[in-house]
Amino acid sequence: MQLLELTVPNEWVDYNGHMNDAEYARAFSMGVEALMAHIGLDGAGREAHDLTIYTLETHLCYRAEAHEGQALTVEVLLLDHDAKRQHVLFTLSDAEGNTVATSEQMLMAMGISGCRPSPCPAAVAERIAALPQPASREDWPKAAGRRIGLPPRR
Template structure:
């Protein structure tokens, strides 16, 4: 089982806001990128680990859902769960929460291990795989409802009016 691990906490900066006073879409993406780097650090692929193991992670695919708004000064917490993995790939699910616990965004990412010298896919080093073991892995039946969802307009879906 994969427990949600808090890997980042930050405060919304003024430069992250658009003209409506809400966080730019790109800043959600940036937070997911920073959280991905925190995950890399946590599994031993920090700067030293990337050099030692000749391995890094590249993002193959990402899917972001925007579920709420945040304003300047709000504290955000990013959690991570490992959905699936094999010898070369990691399927991770990140969630951003406001301080009050409201889920405001999710980011699903598929990573592949790459050699830092050849820039070709490689196997995750054994030490990295052992560190990944500490994160656990969710059984498919326990994945968050949003995980693995295709993007598109489903017939019968209606957009809720906000006012």
């Protein structure tokens, strides 16, 4: 599901002539904010439910360079969830649908006033459950569940 459209601004371009690595993280952070709005935790929803979303962990993989003025989209796939957590895969794509980067994230619903993990209210939980999900284990995205490390030495 597409959450966000953006265009790479000049300020995001580094000395290599393409989008700086930190700006990929910014694009995915903007994706989290768009996801929050979609599930009912925009500014009014956060205030009404005394609830926000924190990012607990992220695994960002760079697949292609993005350049100034390039149109990009952020999509989300819900991999798993419970009352408080959402395991998601964001994909940053170019106008042709090519993957530029992925960001696998563990998100946590947090009570704002108590700053503690808190279950999502029913309306928010229903919107989360309605997000696109892999149909089966065979449809699990290759970009999800990866670990970082060097290949075994022979």
